[in-house]
Amino acid sequence: MTIDARKIRLIMALRRSGVTDTKVLAAIERIPREMFVPASFLDQAWEDTALPIDLGQTISQPLVVALMTQALEVTDRHRVLEVGTGSGYQAAVLSRLCRRLYSIERLRPLLSEAEKRFHALRLHNITTRHGDGTRGWPEAAPFHRIMVTAAGGLEPPKDLTEQLAVGGVMVIPLAAGNYGDQRVVRIRRTDHGFDREDLWPVRFVPLLSDTPPDDAPRADPA
Template sequence: MTIAARTNRLLMALRRDGVTDEAVLSALERVPRDLFVPDLFRDQAWEDTALPIALGQSISQPLIVGLMTQALELEPRHTVLEIGTGSGYQAAVLSRLCRRVYTIERLKPLLVEAEKRFQRLRLHNITTRLGDGTRGWPEVAPFERILVTAAGGPEPPKDLTDQLAVGGVMVIPLGVDDRGQRVVRFRRTAEGLVREELWPVRFVPLLSDPPAETPPGSEASARLP
């Protein structure tokens, strides 16, 4: 099966499973997922599944990428903060939909490889940082949109919510264990945050301490049934 045929099959599956925003589907079609996976798994790049990458991490399931991107309700003028660059796949999708993406990764080898992919794809509206994502990026805040690709515990980090602009949207998985997590959407109003629970997921925890030699995964895994 050709890459075009595999792509069409994947997009049809995503549309059937709830990714209905045509702009999001177009962005997913335009980002070559096979560029973001190891050679060993390249033949599975257009399957709707999470796949291993370096350092025990994973590239997110396309359905998760599509649903979370759709939940952001992006507009072309928006500036987005992404927490957890990982392979760079999610940031690349976001970059097709907004003005600028600021993305933070705590593991340098992953960030270096992601930056190479951004350069190869000529995605010049992505700015990267190595560091603790729970602290956000205060120098360029506030952000119209914030996307977190690891579970933030029972509540989102305050540094991140403080950096969300009035009228802005944050999408983040929350929960204390991988069986009780849900993707939650926050909207900032002049009065405060409005919380909306979306769907169950299984994510690894959002970490703020210095990375261990063999860190746990940091990017999205899969949607739960």
């Protein structure tokens, strides 16, 4: 099956699974997912499954990327913060929808590879940083939208909620109470505080606050 046929099959599957935003579907279709997966998994690039990448991380299942992007309600007027660049795939999708994307990654080797992909795809509205994503990006705040692609605790990091503009939306996986359970949560900042809406169960790598040294040993993908 050709890449185009696999892509069409995936887009149809996303529609059946509740992805109704045509702009999100178009962004998924335009971003070549095969550029973001290891060579050994190229034959699965357009399958609706998460795949391992370097340093024990993963590239998320396309359905999860699409649903979280749809939940974020992004427009071309928005400044968006992404916490957890990873392979760069989620960032690339968001970049097709927003005005400016700021993306933070704690693992420098992953960030370097993602930056090469952004350059190759001419995604010039993405600004990146190596650092602790739980602290956000204070000098670029406030953000209209914040996307977190790793699982936090019972509550989102305070620095991130403080950097969300009034009227803004954050989408983040959080612990759901029982050991190991996680749910995607949508948080809206209002004039009076924050409204929280639980969306669906997920499984993400944990949101960590440290930045390991650049010469840390390379872990095998999980």
